[in-house]
Every structure is written in structure tokens, then in C-alpha cells.
Amino acid sequence: xxxxxxxxxxxxxLPALARAQKRDVPRVNFEFGGGMxxxxxxxxxxxxxxxxxxxxxxxxxxxxxxxxxxxQIDISAFIRKWDNGYEKRPRxxxxxxxxxxxxxxxxxxxxxxxxxxxxxxxxxxxxxxxxSPHPGICLMPRIxxxxxxHLSITLDYELSRASHNHCDLKxxxxx
Numbered sequence: 117x118x119x120x121x122x123x124x125x126x127x128x129x130l131p132a133l134a135r136a137q138k139r140d141v142p143r144v145n146f147e148f149g150g151g152m153x154x155x156x157x158x159x160x161x162x163x164x165x166x167x168x169x170x171x172x173x174x175x176x177x178x179x180x181x182x183x184x185x186x187x188q189i190d191i192s193a194f195i196r197k198w199d200n201g202y203e204k205r206p207r208x209x210x211x212x213x214x215x216x217x218x219x220x221x222x223x224x225x226x227x228x229x230x231x232x233x234x235x236x237x238x239x240x241x242x243x244x245x246x247x248s249p250h251p252g253i254c255l256m257p258r259i260x261x262x263x264x265x266h267l268s269i270t271l272d273y274e275l276s277r278a279s280h281n282h283c284d285l286k287x288x289x290x291x
Contacts, residue, residue, distance in 0.1 A: 141222045147173040147268055149288025155194050155206075155281070167194030169284045173214075182221050186214040188232065192274070192282060208280045209237045210254050224264055232256035236276035252276050266290060
């Protein structure tokens with residue numbers, strides 16, 4: 117119990133103890149972009165082809181703190197192939213709340229790390245229009261760079277249902 121209380125105190129106090137970064141950044145950013153994803157496992161398929169990812173994100177930057185909070189909507193799809201020629205095209209739509217720690221907020225090169233949690237609507241095959249999505253919890257650790265105050269490169273790993281886990285490499289534009 118002592119470890120849990122100590123962990124909570126550290127998590128709550130960390131933003132206050134963190135070195136305040138006095139650079140001017142907009143209070144709110146909007147980001148949109150896309151990229152490619154790599155499925156985590158073949159499962160029982162012969163191969164997995166990389167797929168595409170599209171996303172939009174709204175971000176709030178509190179003044180004087182090196183952290184931000186964001187809400188992201190993301191759509192990802194990829195293809196699994198079997199030896200008999202059968203293909204499946206899983207798709208995930210995610211609604212995620214994200215917290216990031218920025219190492220050099222407001223500078224021309226700003227590395228960050230973050231963690232997100234949200235809801236994933238996983239579809240086993242987006243060609244099957246009668247299928248309903250499977251809702252579930254989604255966790256998303258991520259690392260990235262914000263460059264030149266408008267470009268973003270992010271690598272994240274999205275954990276939802278085992279058949280839909282994947283890694284995304286995203287490039288975006290924010291303003």
C-alpha cells in the first residue's frame with residue numbers, strides 16, 4: 117500500500133517538480149497527418165503487409181509546464197494473407213486521450229514521450245460491411261519529435277485486441 121501511495125504522490129507532483137519551460141507555445145494545437153503501420157503479429161497468417169494510418173489530434177499545452185494533454189482520433193488498417201490466398205483486412209478506429217512529456221517544448225527540435233488510453237473499435241475485415249466493430253480498451257505508448265514548430269514525427273504502439281495490435285509511424289502537421 118505504501119508503494120501505491122508513494123507512486124500516486126510522485127505522479128501528481130511530477131509536473132510541479134519538473135523544470136518549467138518558459139518558451140512561448142500556443143495553448144491549443146491541432147494536428148493532422150498519416151503514416152504507415154506494421155502489425156505486431158502474423159497470428160496464423162502467412163504474412164502481414166504494412167497498412168495505412170490517418171489521424172487528427174487536438175492538444176492543450178498548459179503554461180509553464182513541459183507536459184501536454186491531447187485527444188486523438190485514429191483510423192488504421194492492414195492486410196493479413198494466408199497460404200490458400202485468403203486475405204483479411206483488419207481496421208481499427210481509436211479515440212484516445214494522451215499525455216506527453218516534452219523535453220524542449222517550444223524549441224525547433226522538441227523530443228517527447230507519451231502514453232494514451234482510449235477506446236478502440238476493431239473490425240475484423242472492413243470489406244465485410246455487415247460486420248459490427250468490437251469495442252475495447254486501447255493503450256498507446258509513444259515517442260516522437262516535433263520539428264520546426266509545425267512538423268511532427270511519432271512512433272507509437274497501439275495495444276487493443278491481440279489481432280489488432282500494431283506499431284504506427286506517423287508524420288503530421290500541427291498549427
